[in-house]
Amino acid sequence: MLRMQDADRSRTDTSPNPVNTARRWRAALRRRPGTILGVGVLAFMFAACVLSLPWTIGTMRDGTPRYADGVPAQGRVAPAFWPVRDAGEIARLNAMIPEETLREIGDRHGLAPEQVVRATSGRAGMELRGAWPSFSLGSDPLGRSLLIRLLAGGAISLTIGVAAALISVAIGTAYGMTAGYVGGRTDAFMMRVVDVLYGVPYILLVVLLAIASDAVIEDYLDRAPERRAWVEANAAEEARVRGITGAARDLLREDPGLARRLEAEASARFPLRPESDLPLGLGRRGLDLMVLLGAIASVSWLTTARVVRGQVMSLRSRAFVEAARALGASGPRIMVRHILPNLAGTIAVYTTLTVPQAILQESFLSFLGIGVKAPLPSWGNLAAEGLSELNPYRSHWWLLLFPCLLLAGTLLSLNVVGEALRESLDPRARRGGPR
Template identity: 45%
Template structure:
């Protein structure tokens, strides 16, 4: 059966041209690309003295390392003698990783939920939107805390059971993978919980787009040619939602990073030995003293996180202006 061609926003060159002409959006994009490269590539090449706990606690930026001549602490050290610059980079790996993966999970759930609700219409749509309203009424942070408390022990037990099963069958690679997963189970459960909470806005936006798209001529033609509803959703509606989903993905990432940072600041998120920007802010807040301020412990994590969140929001605004005709007209 011949397929009906449907126009997609991503295939229209005008949007990409508008995005490239936006200096703020391109500057934000290059900053984010540079941050990812630095956070991933620089830490392995730093001196070993900067990666270990030392007796050089609470030294200011630029102080010399006592364990090695010629090595300096670029951003100072924390209460435990960790080099703050190294911790900032490893914290960026965790915060950006949690933000990106959590946003992807929310994108998948929200897009699927919104597409089904908008395309089904009628009572199904009304019921699914009332479910969204109920979920919106629950405080987001409280929801995440409940998820972490409820799912955390089950995930650890499941990973340990999988490790024992792999050990019994002699699958060394899988056993090592499960050991690593258990070590970082707090990060895994954080990603899952944040992804399962942040999808609500995405679902509402996708549902609104589908309500408009399902009345378009190419969808009517596809129905007339006998295409099934799943095929129409996959071949015609999903490609036309690509730019909306991409735009709000960049706007969901900072929301996930903020939630993770807030939970880590409260001591409910990332634990040592892993670090995130939120846990670094928590460590800095513990040594606040008006008589002897260790300003670098709060200044560097807060500044880096703020600039990153601004860059993500600027990039998301640029994508929305480029691919949403209604925002251009405003």
């Protein structure tokens, strides 16, 4: 009798109603205290980066976006909390102080401006330190605030990561549901497609998609293929008129004057397209971000598709699905109205676990220079800029440390929260059973 009661209690505890889900989530938090810290880190990162986005991408008086605003003469300034002891660096920072301020300090200490700027100690030196340009987390080589660029870059990285994860999970859910519900040869064919895609190097496929799409956009704006085709067509016509049987390219090589004339006419006929002519009206930067988003999402759905397919194959033989089928419900209606709600937990878990993968891929591509492109910041290209600033003579460590810290902290927090969510929704994981 006691065993039957325990079994009933276990079945009740694993039911998918909100009360039991909340109870299991609280239990997961107790078993994983780090989850609370992870939730706090994520809340802080999203609030700091996303809510500050209107300010960080806002324009200054001259129309320059705030994340791109800086004075090159104030480049590579250490964070405000970091003590500066090197005499050469002190002299460089003194030289950044406006002449008017130097004159005022000199008048108070009885020194000429050229003497004040060389002061590295004493009362004059201490007063000069208070007039140095101050950056909370330092400045980059172009004198731009690293804090502002980290906030703007974080918003871009998080937005791309979350959007790519949502798109990939949507694709994987639709694909897996279709394969699992239809079954038979359709299921076998669809899963073989997934197996083939699994065999392709993951990052390599994303890199190839990003590079290929960038080349297509460049050709569309530059119109080089159109000019080349027009030049070769007119060169072929000229060769026919002259009675030359060789190829048009041979004629262009033998007659440089003709080649220059045709190229000039082609440039006049096919001028460069403005970025406003790009599809969707997003401009070059916006379209690059959309292409990057699509490239990441297009290869991130495979695991979700496999997991959803397995869940659907177990659900399609349940009584409620058979009842809906007996009442004449169509396949799409059964999948959307009856099966999909039972996949909510699985979808939520894999969405949480896919977001850090998408953010990492975006950062890696930006690090390689084929993701988010300058002057737009992202944690990946900020880390790449910081890596180039490390050298044996002078290490501007803050340019690499802070982007890597924010990226690592966000990815770790997302994985911790995703594991806790998976544990709270998966009874087998909670009991230590096979996953």
